[in-house]
Amino acid sequence: MILANLPALQIVLPLLAAPLCVLFRREAISYAISLVTSWLSLAVAIALLQSVLASGPISYHFGGWAPPWGIEYRVDEVNAFVLLIVTAIGAVVISYAAPSVAKEVAQPRRYLFYTSYLLCLAGLLGVTITGDAFNVFVFLEISSLSSYILISLGQDRRALTAAYRYLIFGTIGATFYLIGVGLLYQVTGTLNIADLAQRIDPLIGNRTVRVAFVFVVVGVAMKAALFPLHIWLPSAYAYAPSVVTAFLAATATKVSIYVLLRIFLTVFGPEFAFDAYQLGYILMPFAIAAMFVGSAVAIFQLDIKRMLAYSSVAQIGYMVLGISLATSLGVTAGILHLFNHALIKGALFLAMGCVFYRIGSVQLADLAGIGKRMPWTMGAFVAGGLSLIGVPGTVGFISKWYLILAALEKGWWWIAVLILLSSLLAIIYVWRVVEVAYFKEAPEGGVKDDDGKGEAPLVMLVPTWALIVANVYFGLDTRVSVGTALQAAQSLMGAGG
Amino acid sequence: MDGPGLYNYWIVMFLMLAGLYIVVASGNLIKKLVGLNVFQASVFLLYITMGKVDGGTAPIIAEGTTVYSNPLPHVLILTAIVVGVATTALGLALVVRINEAYGSIEEEELEEQEDPS
Numbered sequence: 056m057i058l059a060n061l062p063a064l065q066i067v068l069p070l071l072a073a074p075l076c077v078l079f080r081r082e083a084i085s086y087a088i089s090l091v092t093s094w095l096s097l098a099v100a101i102a103l104l105q106s107v108l109a110s111g112p113i114s115y116h117f118g119g120w121a122p123p124w125g126i127e128y129r130v131d132e133v134n135a136f137v138l139l140i141v142t143a144i145g146a147v148v149i150s151y152a153a154p155s156v157a158k159e160v161a162q163p164r165r166y167l168f169y170t171s172y173l174l175c176l177a178g179l180l181g182v183t184i185t186g187d188a189f190n191v192f193v194f195l196e197i198s199s200l201s202s203y204i205l206i207s208l209g210q211d212r213r214a215l216t217a218a219y220r221y222l223i224f225g226t227i228g229a230t231f232y233l234i235g236v237g238l239l240y241q242v243t244g245t246l247n248i249a250d251l252a253q254r255i256d257p258l259i260g261n262r263t264v265r266v267a268f269v270f271v272v273v274g275v276a277m278k279a280a281l282f283p284l285h286i287w288l289p290s291a292y293a294y295a296p297s298v299v300t301a302f303l304a305a306t307a308t309k310v311s312i313y314v315l316l317r318i319f320l321t322v323f324g325p326e327f328a329f330d331a332y333q334l335g336y337i338l339m340p341f342a343i344a345a346m347f348v349g350s351a352v353a354i355f356q357l358d359i360k361r362m363l364a365y366s367s368v369a370q371i372g373y374m375v376l377g378i379s380l381a382t383s384l385g386v387t388a389g390i391l392h393l394f395n396h397a398l399i400k401g402a403l404f405l406a407m408g409c410v411f412y413r414i415g416s417v418q419l420a421d422l423a424g425i426g427k428r429m430p431w432t433m434g435a436f437v438a439g440g441l442s443l444i445g446v447p448g449t450v451g452f453i454s455k456w457y458l459i460l461a462a463l464e465k466g467w468w469w470i471a472v473l474i475l476l477s478s479l480l481a482i483i484y485v486w487r488v489v490e491v492a493y494f495k496e497a498p499e500g501g502v503k504d505d506d507g508k509g510e511a512p513l514v515m516l517v518p519t520w521a522l523i524v525a526n527v528y529f530g531l532d533t534r535v536s537v538g539t540a541l542q543a544a545q546s547l548m549g550a551g552g
Numbered sequence: 553m554d555g556p557g558l559y560n561y562w563i564v565m566f567l568m569l570a571g572l573y574i575v576v577a578s579g580n581l582i583k584k585l586v587g588l589n590v591f592q593a594s595v596f597l598l599y600i601t602m603g604k605v606d607g608g609t610a611p612i613i614a615e616g617t618t619v620y621s622n623p624l625p626h627v628l629i630l631t632a633i634v635v636g637v638a639t640t641a642l643g644l645a646l647v648v649r650i651n652e653a654y655g656s657i658e659e660e661e662l663e664e665q666e667d668p669s
Contacts, residue, residue, distance in 0.1 A: 189628055196635045212653035216662055219646045226588055226639050233595050241602045
């Protein structure tokens with residue numbers, strides 16, 4: 056009974072837990088509910104992935120209505136993998152959250168924080184799991200609306216303007232998507248993704264389909280913060296509470312990238328997207344620009360969270376670059392980096408959350424000498440930074456290795472050179488932090504909100520290090536991550552169209 | 553392509569562009585939200601138009617009617633309207649709090665306060 060309804064449970068659990076938090080209105084109870092729900096969601100995602108890998112895609116019909124009439128939840132290798140990423144990050148982040156939230160969010164709003172977090176989780180999972188194009192819109196808006204709230208809960212008043220800006224951008228993006236889906240419905244008369252894919256096939260030259268394609272892609276690219284549509288991202292990440300930044304950076308943009316993949320490869324199909332419209336050549340310049348502009352701007356940031364946010368823009372560039380190579384190996388690299396970057400950025404932002412917890416600031420100048428005072432936290436940051444750069448033995452290396460392989464497979468050695476060059480930029484901005492943290496003396500008297508204590512509490516350190524360990528583990532043993540990504544890419548490239 | 557017959561779509565296009573223009577061009581946060589609403593309303597109209605069948609009635613079986621409008625886009629857009637209402641409410645709430653924190657809802661003045669150089 057439970058097994059048969061796993062796809063529904065994945066969404067229903069966090070969706071039902073959210074109003075419970077509001078009903079209790081107690082911080083401790085809401086936290087307990089969020090914690091249990093997040094870990095249960097992870098268990099469900101693991102069970103789903105195992106079942107998919109063992110016996111193929113699952114199709115779940117809501118209310119017993121067969122697709123294309125009813126709403127279908129469809130789990131295959133690709134989204135089972137993404138579900139796993141989102142729930143795993145959710146579980147780790149929520150285990151870390153309690154002290155950090157207590158520090159950064161005002162007491163009367165904390166139970167609402169957990170409510171929004173659960174809604175956001177439900178939204179992201181919904182976008183990933185659903186097999187219905189309109190359903191994607193609804194869940195996208197659930198996750199977006201709750202993430203605007205989460206961002207606006209930051210202490211700095213600039214969090215409010217950042218959330219507002221994100222709201223405007225996000226809504227335009229989602230509405231673009233809605234227009235695109237409407238046009239597709241107009242031509243094909245269906246909203247089911249699998250059904251759409253079949254009916255679009257003979258319509259390659261159709262102008263409405265072409266316009267719909269543009270609307271959908273631009274809309275989702277806004278959500279994914281694909282350069283040059285990333286303007287909302289740095290402020291939103293910089294001023295949101297640390298927990299939110301870590302969660303959103305590791306999941307929200309990844310889910311949008313997944314939606315892009317779905318649209319390109321399943322709905323429209325590789326022939327349509329890559330051959331008929333040469334999408335690869337359109338995306339690639341943006342991806343490369345993102346890699347360089349994002350990294351270059353990151354070098355000049357004084358706020359480390361903002362620096363990491365710009366670095367995220369660059370990393371999204373890598374993912375899209377993989378996709379734009381339009382080969383099975385390229386898509387594998389893209390999906391792989393989606394997974395790896397979630398681990399990297401999750402760990403880095405959590406480490407910064409620990410720093411903020413102790414000294415109340417993540418300005419570069421305030422971090423002087425922090426390496427001696429918080430060795431474990433900064434150790435995690437350095438390890439995460441190495442992974443971001445792509446040092447062998449970490450997941451960052453695996454991503455870049457596959458990206459370069461994919462580029463070389465096509466014979467485009469200059470892309471491989473560009474990947475290496477932009478990695479050098481990452482060394483610069485990571486090094487700036489390391490230099491200040493380890494080679495500068497701590498200032499007299501410390502920072503304004505400094506609580507004078509040493510290391511961050513264990514509750515926060517353990518999840519941070521769990522992600523770092525995952526960084527190294529998946530950097531050495533790539534069977535799970537690469538294997539799944541390969542299978543996912545093959546099913547996308549093969550099944551589409 | 554007969555223009556007048558598709559006038560609904562012309563209205564959709566006009567509202568869409570007008571709404572987007574207001575969002576981009578206006579510096580007042582409330583006006584931006586109004587623009588966003590106009591933009592969303594255009595999409596509502598797009599869906600409603602595509603579901604309408606000439607001479608069709610609501611899809612209820614009754615004597616004497618054989619032509620029905622397609623109810624699905626209409627139902628979809630109900631959902632989208634709800635989402636739109638939620639977005640507007642949240643946006644307005646944010647504007648209220650921005651006004652409390654900054655004492656202004658003009659984008660230029662906010663930027664001056666954030667970056668006083």
